[in-house]
Amino acid sequence: MSEKKPKIKNAEKIIFTTGKRKRAIARARFKLGTGKVTMxxxxxxxxxxxxxxxxxxxxxxxxxxxxxxxxxxxxxxGGGIMGQIDAARQAISRGFVEIIGEEAKKTFLSYDRNLLVYDVRRTEPHKPPRSSQGPRRYKQRSKR
Structure with missing residues (x-):
């Protein structure tokens, strides 16, 4: 099995990574510098x-x-502010894994798995009878 090669431009050493959370997508660009982070x-x-x-x-x-x-x-x-933040931290983590390697991967996985792995949870769609009230909401009934 061949290893993935990081996407690096020739002289500038720029690495591109992505992260996702719900509807949010974050694209991160790493380049040699002083440690500034902008979003x-x-x-x-x-x-x-x-x-x-x-x-x-x-x-x-x-x-x-x-x-x-x-x-x-x-x-x-896309998405809301928290979805974008989670997508951004995933993109940052994936970038460091490409730069540093296996040591960074172990560190991130031991701290929080969602820093590297996509979270598949979604909101449940609302069902027809009372679709404005939620996916599992039904009318309250009295037993007596």
Missing amino acids: NQKSIETIGNELVKMKIKEPLMLMGDRAKGYDIIINAT
Whole structure:
């Protein structure tokens, strides 16, 4: 079985990765730099609340000093803010696995499997009788 080769441009050493969560898709571009991370042309320090910042910084904290050698540019589309954040952290993690290799993969899998593996859970479609109330909601009945 042949190993996947990372998608690297010739002289610039740019790596492209993707991540998905529900309807959100994030595309990350890694290039040698000073450790700046931007998402949709904004610094990650200006995005959302503290939970959002912590979630997107998780892969960077797990990699420690090795993360500071790359500038990461993320473009996220679709879904909501949390779906985009989860997709972005998956794209970041996959990029570090391509750069560093098996050591990064073991670190991410031991911390949180969803950093590398796509999460297949979806919302259940609403059913016809009372479709505005939810997929399993039925009229309440009195027993007496």
